Amino acid sequence: MTANDYLGALTGVRSGKRSYYPEYVRTAERLERAVGALDRISRALVRTGEGPRALVEAVVRAAADHVQADWLLFALADGALRAARPRFLLLAGENLVEDERLFPPDALAHLRILRTRPWEAGEPAGSGVRVPMTLDCEPVGGIAARPAAGMEVADTDLAVLRVLANQAAVALHNSFLVHATMRLRGRTEQLSEAAEQQARDLAARNAELQETQRRLIGVMQRQALDDERHRIARELHDSVTQDVLSAGMMIEICRSDLTEPDADLAAVREKLTEAKALTRHAVERLRAAIYALHHNESEPPGSLPVLLERLSTVHLPTDLEVGVTVLGEPVPLPGEAEHSLLRITGEALFNTVMHTNATRARIRLRYLPDRIRLSISDDGDGDPGQLRRTLRLASATNLAGTHRGLANMRARTEELGGTLAIRRSRIGGIQVLLEIPLPLEAG
Known part of the structure; x- marks a missing residue:
């Protein structure tokens, strides 16, 4: 080359x-x-x-x-x-x-x-x-x-x-x-900032909602106790009036008998003793009413066990001892559910006070994994069979007045999806037993 x-x-x-x-x-x-x-x-x-x-x-x-x-x-x-x-x-x-x-x-x-x-x-x-x-x-x-x-x-x-x-x-x-x-990044940053702002707004709204719910539950709890106190005061007013009138009539009869020359002093003494018993019974019921009305909305709200403790003090005649026992790990419940359970418990205690000679009442609340078991027992002379028959009759004929509370108790229980049973208690009287399934949804 x-x-x-x-x-x-x-x-x-x-x-x-x-x-x-x-x-x-x-x-x-x-x-x-x-x-x-x-x-x-x-x-x-x-x-x-x-x-x-x-x-x-x-x-x-x-x-x-x-x-x-x-x-x-x-x-x-x-x-x-x-x-x-x-x-x-x-x-x-x-x-x-x-x-x-x-x-x-x-x-x-x-x-x-x-x-x-x-x-x-x-x-x-x-x-x-x-x-x-x-x-x-x-x-x-x-x-x-x-x-x-x-x-x-x-x-x-x-x-x-x-x-x-x-x-x-x-x-x-x-x-x-x-x-x-770059546009997507800018849009992403805008969306991220908007999402953060929305999250802050939602957190603030959630906090406001929780505070409102807390206040509402507190109001409902106090309302349940107040309703129970008002009903007790109304019922006690009627019963105390009857006791006082009866005692007054017996005293008037004794005065009339004493004016007779041949008055039976033993019979007069017996009537005066009965009048004394009526006045003592009236005083005890007045004391319970005064105590119930004295504790009002100033009480702070609490959990269901705490509210049951307070409710046990509402029914406070001198001859009735009320105790509360809580078993298991308490779980939060919707305010409506707590309100219903309080009203049912109050109704059962009121029946114990008004219709039995019980000296003891026991409230037992047990939290189980899938349900709540609540029982109200007493050592009085009530007949569970008779109460069950009365409950069936009240539900069938829509009775007003006496024993209507039993039908209300069962209706409230069924609204919570539970069951209500009336049986003989271990301490000798009546036991009202509720079983409510968990979890409970707010209504």
Whole structure:
């Protein structure tokens, strides 16, 4: 191989000695232009972060400068890179034009081909040059230009335009992804801030709701105790009035008997003893009523065991001892459920006070995993069989007045999904037994 052959392989120049230097000079100029073009390409493509338009403008100027174009057109095919903007841009001199109505006729012909048939970019329309722009081996548009008069466009120049076009397609796609990510990030931050604010608002509303519920439950608990006190006061008023009137009548009879010359002093003494018993009974019931009315809404709310302890003090005649026993781990209950359980317990204790001679009453509350068991027992002389018959009769005939409380107790129990039974207690009297399933939902 001759020296010229080695030199031709290195430079791409194959000529004799007389033409060697001019060809070398032209080749060196092309290489220098290619290096300059690559530099312009790199400077254009690093503007991806500035947004799609800045990128397209930089590509158009770099390409036009490389081929010294009278005009240069950058265009995307219809349907390709749908989110990219602008879709086409013409550089004529120093002016950037987006309105196709202002395009030169030859540039408009290239635009139509690039928008509809970008794969035909190798076939110029009338004048100028055109190269395709591809992304993932698919044509997505191209670059067309009309070089200045006397400008010879070599294959290396077309290769530079293809590199610039293809890298522009990649950069446009990346620019869209970058800005989409930034928009999503901004939207995410806005949504996150809105969610945090909403969470704070919900926390505040929840705190207000919990406070309102706490107050409502407290009111309902106090109302249950107050209702029981008022009913006791009303019933005791009627019974005390009857006792006092009876005692007064017996005393009046004794006075009348004592005026007789042959009065039976033993009979008078017996009547006075009975009158004394009636007055003592009336005093005890008045004491219980006064105690019940004295403890009013100033009492703070509490759990069901605490409220049962308070309720046990409402029924407080001197001859009745009331005890409360709680077994298991207490669980919170809806206010309506606690209200019903308190009213049922109060009704049972009231019946014990009013209708038996009991000296002891026991309230037993047991928390089980799946239910609550509540029993109210006494050591009086009540008959459970008779009470069961009375309850059936009250439910069947809708009795008013006496023993209507038994039907109310069972109705409240059934509203909670539970059962009520009346049986003989272990301490000798009546036992009212409730079983309520858990969990209980607020009504």
